[in-house]
Amino acid sequence: MINTKKTAKEFGFVQSTVENIFYNESLKAQMIFTHNYPGVYVEIIKELGDKRVTIDMPYNLKHGVCKKIKYRHNEENLKKDIKAMLSAFNSFTEDGFHEMELWQLGKSKDYGFVRSEYCPKAFVDKNKISVDLMDEIKRNGHYQKKLLCKVEIDETGQPYVAATK
DSSP: OOOHHHHHHHTTOEEOSSTTEEEETTTTEEEEEEEETTEEEEEEEEEETTEEEEEOOOEEEETTEEEEOOOBSSHHHHHHHHHHHHHTGGGBOTTSOEEEEEEEEOTTSSEEEEEOSSOSOEEEEGGGSOHHHHHHHHHHOOOOEEEEEEEEEOTTSOEEEEEEO
């Protein structure tokens, strides 16, 4: 059984008046735990002025396949997930875009992959990459560029870039 109160406290969150909801004043963020059989799901809600951004469970890369994490039943794995979520905390915009690095393009440059600590590998169609950036990549062959990405998951739980800006 995961001790959510202890786990939240380790990351500087204190319990609010509601069970399984914790708050960090300096981050202006809530951490909410939901117990789903057979484990625990966590999300962090970041307050940006009058807007709120939800950062939910991150993605896990295993054997070259990246998938959305749905819950954890191991406390150490949950702590690793929270660490990745907090490390990505400031890379989320108020409209839910996340800063990621373009790190690989397919041979014909019609698709590529982006990554971050929160999401180690997501597919991106070339139509989601600006013409200017594609021209620069073709000219210089330099991929390590930052993109703001809206990441969603397909029916198998694998991440893809739904939009960029």
